[in-house]
Amino acid sequence: MAKKIVLLPGDGIGPEIMESAVRVMDQISKSFNVTFSYETADIGGVAVDNHHTPLPQTTIEACKNADSILLGAVGGPKWDNIEVSKRPEQGLLGIRKALNLFANLRPIRVYKPLVHASPLKSDRVEGADILIVRELTGGLYFGTPRERRDNGNTVVDTLQYTREEIKRIMHIGFQSAMGRSKKLTSVDKANVLESSRMWREIAEEVSKEYKEVELEHLLVDAAAMKLITEPKSFDTIVTENLFGDILSDEASIIPGTIGVLASASLNDKSLGLFEPIHGSAPDIAGKGIANPISMILSVAMMLQHSLSMPKAAEVIEKSVERALDEGYHTGDLDMDGKVLNTVEMTDKIIEFM
Amino acid sequence: MAKKIVLLPGDGIGPEIMESAVRVMDQISKSFNVTFSYETADIGGVAVDNHHTPLPQTTIEACKNADSILLGAVGGPKWDNIEVSKRPEQGLLGIRKALNLFANLRPIRVYKPLVHASPLKSDRVEGADILIVRELTGGLYFGTPRERRDNGNTVVDTLQYTREEIKRIMHIGFQSAMGRSKKLTSVDKANVLESSRMWREIAEEVSKEYKEVELEHLLVDAAAMKLITEPKSFDTIVTENLFGDILSDEASIIPGTIGVLASASLNDKSLGLFEPIHGSAPDIAGKGIANPISMILSVAMMLQHSLSMPKAAEVIEKSVERALDEGYHTGDLDMDGKVLNTVEMTDKIIEFM
Numbered sequence: 001m002a003k004k005i006v007l008l009p010g011d012g013i014g015p016e017i018m019e020s021a022v023r024v025m026d027q028i029s030k031s032f033n034v035t036f037s038y039e040t041a042d043i044g045g046v047a048v049d050n051h052h053t054p055l056p057q058t059t060i061e062a063c064k065n066a067d068s069i070l071l072g073a074v075g076g077p078k079w080d081n082i083e084v085s086k087r088p089e090q091g092l093l094g095i096r097k098a099l100n101l102f103a104n105l106r107p108i109r110v111y112k113p114l115v116h117a118s119p120l121k122s123d124r125v126e127g128a129d130i131l132i133v134r135e136l137t138g139g140l141y142f143g144t145p146r147e148r149r150d151n152g153n154t155v156v157d158t159l160q161y162t163r164e165e166i167k168r169i170m171h172i173g174f175q176s177a178m179g180r181s182k183k184l185t186s187v188d189k190a191n192v193l194e195s196s197r198m199w200r201e202i203a204e205e206v207s208k209e210y211k212e213v214e215l216e217h218l219l220v221d222a223a224a225m226k227l228i229t230e231p232k233s234f235d236t237i238v239t240e241n242l243f244g245d246i247l248s249d250e251a252s253i254i255p256g257t258i259g260v261l262a263s264a265s266l267n268d269k270s271l272g273l274f275e276p277i278h279g280s281a282p283d284i285a286g287k288g289i290a291n292p293i294s295m296i297l298s299v300a301m302m303l304q305h306s307l308s309m310p311k312a313a314e315v316i317e318k319s320v321e322r323a324l325d326e327g328y329h330t331g332d333l334d335m336d337g338k339v340l341n342t343v344e345m346t347d348k349i350i351e352f353m
Numbered sequence: 354m355a356k357k358i359v360l361l362p363g364d365g366i367g368p369e370i371m372e373s374a375v376r377v378m379d380q381i382s383k384s385f386n387v388t389f390s391y392e393t394a395d396i397g398g399v400a401v402d403n404h405h406t407p408l409p410q411t412t413i414e415a416c417k418n419a420d421s422i423l424l425g426a427v428g429g430p431k432w433d434n435i436e437v438s439k440r441p442e443q444g445l446l447g448i449r450k451a452l453n454l455f456a457n458l459r460p461i462r463v464y465k466p467l468v469h470a471s472p473l474k475s476d477r478v479e480g481a482d483i484l485i486v487r488e489l490t491g492g493l494y495f496g497t498p499r500e501r502r503d504n505g506n507t508v509v510d511t512l513q514y515t516r517e518e519i520k521r522i523m524h525i526g527f528q529s530a531m532g533r534s535k536k537l538t539s540v541d542k543a544n545v546l547e548s549s550r551m552w553r554e555i556a557e558e559v560s561k562e563y564k565e566v567e568l569e570h571l572l573v574d575a576a577a578m579k580l581i582t583e584p585k586s587f588d589t590i591v592t593e594n595l596f597g598d599i600l601s602d603e604a605s606i607i608p609g610t611i612g613v614l615a616s617a618s619l620n621d622k623s624l625g626l627f628e629p630i631h632g633s634a635p636d637i638a639g640k641g642i643a644n645p646i647s648m649i650l651s652v653a654m655m656l657q658h659s660l661s662m663p664k665a666a667e668v669i670e671k672s673v674e675r676a677l678d679e680g681y682h683t684g685d686l687d688m689d690g691k692v693l694n695t696v697e698m699t700d701k702i703i704e705f706m
C-alpha cells in the first residue's frame with residue numbers, strides 16, 4: 001500500500017516536530033504493509049514570506065491529491081501585524097474550507113505521569129477521557145453577511161447552518177460515540193439561538209439511527225462549567241464551530257499540558273488534516289528542544305481516521321504512553337524522569353514501537 | 354432617602370431567599386439614612402402560571418418606576434417543555450431588553466473557607482478576584498435576522514453590534530478597571546469575526562480616555578484556558594454577550610461554589626437588576642434550607658451600583674465574609690463549621706452587620 005502524505009511544517013517549531021513525524025511514519029512502514037511518499041508544501045507565515053499568501057493555490061492542489069495531510073503549526077510574531085487576509089491563521093481557515101474538512105476531532109486524554117501538573121485536582125482528572133467533535137466549516141466562521149454597515153456604525157457576523165451541515169457532523173458525533181462508551185453530549189444554546197434549536201431537533205432526529213447511544217443536551221454555559229467540575233462525566237461531545245473552539249481549548253487544560261494533544265480535521269472522504277493543538281512556540285523554535293508528542297500522536301490519528309490502520313495507530317499511542325510512563329519527556333513537561341531533546345524523545349518513542 | 358425596590362422572587366427557592374434579602378435591607382435602613390418600600394411582581398414560571406407570559410407588562414411597568422430591582426431565580430421542570438416564547442428564561446431576556454440593562458457585572462470572589470472545595474488546586478484559586486463585564490443586550494442574543502429559511506433547510510442567527518453599544522460597555526469596562534487594579538482584558542475572536550475586529554478597534558479608541566488602565570486583548574479560546582490555568586492573572590474582563598455568558602459561567606467554578614456569587618445588570622441610568630447567579634434549585638425549594646448568600650450579596654451590589662451606598666454594601670459583604678470565616682454556612686457548602694438553615698444563616702449575617 002503506497003500513501004501520499006502532504007507535509008505542511010509551517011512556522012516556528014513546526015519543521016522540527018514534522019521531522020519526528022516522518023521518522024515515526026518511516027518506522028511504521030517497516031512493520032506494516034505501507035509505504036509513504038512525502039510532498040512538502042508551505043502554509044502560514046512561511047507561505048506569506050515565500051508566496052505572499054498564507055495558503056498558496058499549489059498547497060491546496062497538493063493537499064487535494066494527497067491521501068492525507070500533516071500540519072505542524074502556523075504563526076509567529078513576525079506576521080502578527082500584517083493585514084487580516086494574510087495572517088497565518090487564514091491559511092488554516094482557508095484549507096479547512098478548500099478541502100471541506102468539516103469534522104474536527106479533539107481527543108482529551110490524560111497521561112498518569114502528568115496528572116499532578118493539571119490545574120485541576122487530581123481526583124477530577126485521573127481517568128478523564130473526552131472526545132470533542134467540533135463542526136469546522138460552518139457557523140459564525142464562514143456565514144455571510146460579515147461586514148460593517150452604516151458608514152461603519154454597525155457590524156454583523158452571521159451564524160449560519162444548513163440542515164445537511166448539522167446532520168453530517170451529528171452523524172460523526174454518534175459514530176464516534178458508538179466507538180467509545182455510547183454516550184453523546186450535544187452542546188448548544190437552544191434557550192437563545194434559533195440555530196441551536198435546529199441543532200437540537202436534528203440531534204434528536206439523527207439519534208433515532210443510533211438507538212444504542214444515549215443522547216443528552218447541554219447548554220454551552222453549563223458545559224463550560226461541567227467540563228471543569230466533572231470532566232469524567234463526559235464521553236463524546238458534539239457541538240458547532242465556535243462553541244467547539246472555546247470548549248475544546250478549555251478542555252485541553254485538563255491533562256496538565258497541551259503538549260500531548262493532537263487533532264484531526266476530516267472531510268466526507270477519507271482525507272484529513274492532522275495537527276498538534278499547540279502553536280508554533282516561536283520562543284523555542286530552532287533549539288531542538290520542542291516536544292514532538294502532539295505531532296507524533298497526530299500521525300497516530302491519521303493512521304486511524306484516514307488510512308484505516310488502527311493497529312499502527314495503537315502501536316504509536318502505546319509507545320508514547322510507555323515513554324512517558326518510564327519518565328522520558330521534553331523540558332516543557334512538568335514531570336519526574338529524564339529530560340530529552342526533540343530527537344532523543346523521538347528516538348525513545350520509535351524504540352518502543 | 355426613600356427607595357422603591359421591586360422584588361421579583363420568581364420560582365423555586367427564589368421566594369425563600371428573597372425574604373432574606375428583605376430582612377437584610379430592613380436592617381440596612383436601621384443604620385443608614387434610607388427607607389425601602391417594596392413592590393412584588395411576577396416573572397418566569399410563576400408569571401406563566403398567573404399571567405400566561407413569563408414577563409407581564411405590569412412587571413415591566415413596576416420595574417421602570419422603581420429605583421432598583423431584585424430578582425430571585427426563574428425556571429423549573431414544570432415549565433421545561435412549554436413553547437419557547439413562554440419559557441421562564443424569556444422573562445430574563447425580555448426584562449434585560451425592556452429596561453436596557455446592557456451591562457452585566459459578574460464578580461468572582463474567593464472566600465477562604467471554601468477554597469478547598471474548588472475543582473482547581475488551592476494555590477491557583479486563593480486570592481483570585483475577577484470582575485467580568487458582559488455586554489447583555491446585543492450580539493447573537495438579539496440580532497436579526499434569526500430564522501429558518503429555504504423550507505427549514507437553513508438557519509441563521511445574527512451577531513450584531515452598533516459602535517455605540519460597544520463603546521458604552523467598553524466604558525463600563527474601563528471604569529470598572531479604574532476602581533480595581535487598573536488592568537482590563539478585552540476578550541474577542543478578532544482572528545475570525547468582523548464584529549470582534551470592530552470590538553478591538555473600539556477598545557483601543559476608548560482606552561485613550563483611560564490612560565492609567567493597562568489594556569490587553571485576548572482571544573476567547575485562549576481566555577477559556579487561562580481562566581483555569583491562571584485565574585489570578587485576571588482583574589477586569591470586558592466581553593460581548595455570548596462570550597460573557599460562557600466565560601462568566603466557566604469562571605464561576607473557581608470559588609468552589611456558585612452559592613456565593615451575585616450579579617448586576619445595569620442600564621445607563623442608575624437602574625439595575627440584581628440577582629444570584631445560581632438557578633431556582635427546584636429540588637430543595639420550600640424546604641427552608643436554601644443558601645441566601647448570593648441573594649444577600651445581590652443586595653450589596655444593588656447598594657453599591659444602583660443606590661450609591663458603597664458603605665452599606667461593604668457592611669453586608671463584611672458580614673457575609675465573617676459568617677463564613679466563623680464557619681456558619683448552609684448545607685450546600687462543602688466546608689467545616691456549623692450548618693444553618695436559610696433563616697438562621699440570614700440571622701447570623703444580620704447579627705454581624
Ligand SMILES: CC(C)[C@H](C(=O)O)[C@@H](O)C(=O)O
Nearest residue numbers: 089090092093245544545574
Ligand atoms: C486560529 C483560529 C482561526 C483557529 C480557530 O478558531 O478555529 C484555532 O483557534 C483553532 O481552534 O484551530
Ligand SMILES: CC(C)[C@H](C(=O)O)[C@@H](O)C(=O)O
Nearest residue numbers: 191192221442443445446598
Ligand atoms: C437563561 C439564559 C438566557 C441566560 C443567558 O444566556 O444570558 C443565562 O444563562 C445567564 O447567563 O443569565
